[in-house]
Amino acid sequence: MNAPNRHERFVVPEGEKKVEYVKDTKVQNAARFICNREDHTLGNIVRMQLHRDPNVTFSGYQIPHPLTPKVNVQVQTTKDSTPIRAFDESLTELVEEITTIKDVFQAELKNHHALISDKIRRLLVVPTGVRGTATIVV
Amino acid sequence: MVKKEKYGSSKPPPRKPKMQIRELTEDHVKFVLSETDTSIANALRRSMMTDIPTIAIDLVEVEMNTTVLNDEYLAHRLGLIPLISTQVDKMKSPLESEDDDFVDVEFTLDVTCTSDSTMDVTSDFLIPDPKYPDIVPVKYNPVADQIGGESQEGILIVKLRKNQQLKIKAIARKGIGKDHAKWNPTATAVYQFQPEIILHQAVLETLSLEQKEEWVNSWPTKAVKLNPVTQQVEVDNAELYQYDCECIAKAEAMGKPGLCTINQKTDTFIFTVESTGVLPPQQIVITALDRMLERLNTVQVALKLESQTHEDGGEFYDCKYLDIWLRCLNVWQLIS
Numbered sequence: 001m002n003a004p005n006r007h008e009r010f011v012v013p014e015g016e017k018k019v020e021y022v023k024d025t026k027v028q029n030a031a032r033f034i035c036n037r038e039d040h041t042l043g044n045i046v047r048m049q050l051h052r053d054p055n056v057t058f059s060g061y062q063i064p065h066p067l068t069p070k071v072n073v074q075v076q077t078t079k080d081s082t083p084i085r086a087f088d089e090s091l092t093e094l095v096e097e098i099t100t101i102k103d104v105f106q107a108e109l110k111n112h113h114a115l116i117s118d119k120i121r122r123l124l125v126v127p128t129g130v131r132g133t134a135t136i137v138v
Numbered sequence: 139m140v141k142k143e144k145y146g147s148s149k150p151p152p153r154k155p156k157m158q159i160r161e162l163t164e165d166h167v168k169f170v171l172s173e174t175d176t177s178i179a180n181a182l183r184r185s186m187m188t189d190i191p192t193i194a195i196d197l198v199e200v201e202m203n204t205t206v207l208n209d210e211y212l213a214h215r216l217g218l219i220p221l222i223s224t225q226v227d228k229m230k231s232p233l234e235s236e237d238d239d240f241v242d243v244e245f246t247l248d249v250t251c252t253s254d255s256t257m258d259v260t261s262d263f264l265i266p267d268p269k270y271p272d273i274v275p276v277k278y279n280p281v282a283d284q285i286g287g288e289s290q291e292g293i294l295i296v297k298l299r300k301n302q303q304l305k306i307k308a309i310a311r312k313g314i315g316k317d318h319a320k321w322n323p324t325a326t327a328v329y330q331f332q333p334e335i336i337l338h339q340a341v342l343e344t345l346s347l348e349q350k351e352e353w354v355n356s357w358p359t360k361a362v363k364l365n366p367v368t369q370q371v372e373v374d375n376a377e378l379y380q381y382d383c384e385c386i387a388k389a390e391a392m393g394k395p396g397l398c399t400i401n402q403k404t405d406t407f408i409f410t411v412e413s414t415g416v417l418p419p420q421q422i423v424i425t426a427l428d429r430m431l432e433r434l435n436t437v438q439v440a441l442k443l444e445s446q447t448h449e450d451g452g453e454f455y456d457c458k459y460l461d462i463w464l465r466c467l468n469v470w471q472l473i474s
Contacts, residue, residue: 006317007233018440021448035437041184042433048177052150084445091438093152095431097178101171102427104157108169109420112159 009069012037021084030058030076031083036069043071049090055081166412167419171329172405179329179407185426186327188315189433191231192223192416193243193273195308195320202305205296212296216308217320219261219293220276223416231312243267243310251298259304260292273310276415323422326412331402333379335361341397342371349392356388362398377408 012018016036024030035042043061050059050073058076075083155174159167171179198213205212221243230239246265251257261275262284277291296304315322342350350371354364361379365372379400389397413419 010314010316011233017444019437019444021441021444033441038433038437039184041181041189041430042437044177045175045181048175054149084441088438088441088445091434091441095434095438097153097155097174098427098430098434101155101157101174101178101182102424102431104155105159105169105420105423105427108157108159109162112162116162 004067008037009039010037024076027076029079029082030074033073033075033083033087035071035073038071039063039069040071043073045094046073046087046090049094050075050086052093053077053081053086053090056086059086160408162420165415165419166326166410167423168411169409169423170332171407171409174405174407176404176407179409181430182423182426183327183329183409185430186324186411186422187322189429190321190323190417190422190425191226191229191312191314192321192323193221193226193229193310193312194318195219195221195245196311196313197309199307199309200305201307202303204302205298205304206302207296212304212306215295216306217318219264219295220414220416221310222272222274222276222278223323224418224421225270225272226312226417229312231314241311243270243273245308245310246306247295247308248305249298250303251300254300257298258292259295259298261295262292263295264308323413323417324411325414326410327422329407329409331404332406332408333361333376333381334401334403335373335376335379336399336401337362337371337373338396338398339370341394345392345394345397349394353385353388353392353397357385358382 018036020034020036022032022034024032040063043063047059047061050056055078056075057078059074061071061073063071073087075086077083077086153174155178156170156172158170158172160170161168171182195213195216198209198216200209200212203209203212207215228240229243230236230241232241235241244267247259247263248265249257249259249263262279262281264275264278265280266274266278275293279291298304313321345353347369350364350369354360354362354371357379359378359380359382361374361376362371362385363374364370381400381402383400385398386395386400389395411419411422413422417425
């Protein structure tokens, strides 16, 4: 009846910003990034990546309501950095890390295929009795 | 404008995750992801379940339905039939499509029961779109090709009695698991932490051989074994441990607490990904990683845009210079 469309959870409507920057009015070097149409998948990895940054004094994320597809990432940094920069760098580092995982997986896949085909080949080798020669039955 | 400087204070070096494939078959893959954070492992798992485009029946037009199941029930059942989605990249979802894009795949089904016995209507009765003959249900074996015997592997849709009829047109579309679970390509996508079993040999030595045997036998999964030669308890295969704590309870019951400690290694993840058959399992992993990259990039681009349009976008640049500038301003105010 009044249920929102399912795709509203991940499609950014026209006129809506994907990321909104809200500067904290009371604390210096603190800000909130409102990521629209996002979920824990993004919020959690960004938060954990921000924790690795020594210039970040606070980082956390919340989903204000389970029915609103929105993630708020709160960041506070020391004066050697800014929330925007810390957030941007964490994203760059995450992209690098996931690219590494992808490359490693693809290399491993190639390796695995080579290993399997080698095993199959060895199984299919039938010695013919003559030393040093073998026929491959395929 | 001041160009931003490279980081001053030391930052931990980027992680170098490792990956090792244990098992790879046409329907599942088992791999170990290590030297990374739990958040990454969990994001990968979530991404595999909700972010991968696949094809599933989305719209059903019912022309005739005299079966025992109502139209909505049938539409739901049809939606859950896994369809081979290797060609999904060529498709566009209705949300992103323009006029002449490849959006719809039309299946038809027309069955009437003529026999006295009950008839099973399975996914094998679906007739694929002549334009896309490769988009078919998983393990599809068209009824027309079946000689004699009934279909074995087709997915049951409905059962018909004599003279009942079902005639429908079903339109399959591209979608993701976040929209509806029918687009989820995984049957299982889980990871477990590598268990770390530490046996305290000093305490174990106070047990008799029988007691040792009794304790080893109390493990529901045999992660440890009793070495018959040295008569010592050894860790055999730590991964078999299911975090059931039976061994700890048993040790306490025997009056010997602290026989072993068990920790989780939180940087090693043993993944098991099982495909429903719509995509090869390795493809699911790769696409999930691609989709994660895509999402991070979208956010990063949006962040750049937002920081530029925002009035204090200057924050993006180094604060040290801003400090100097403010100090100069103060000095200038003092002078004037």
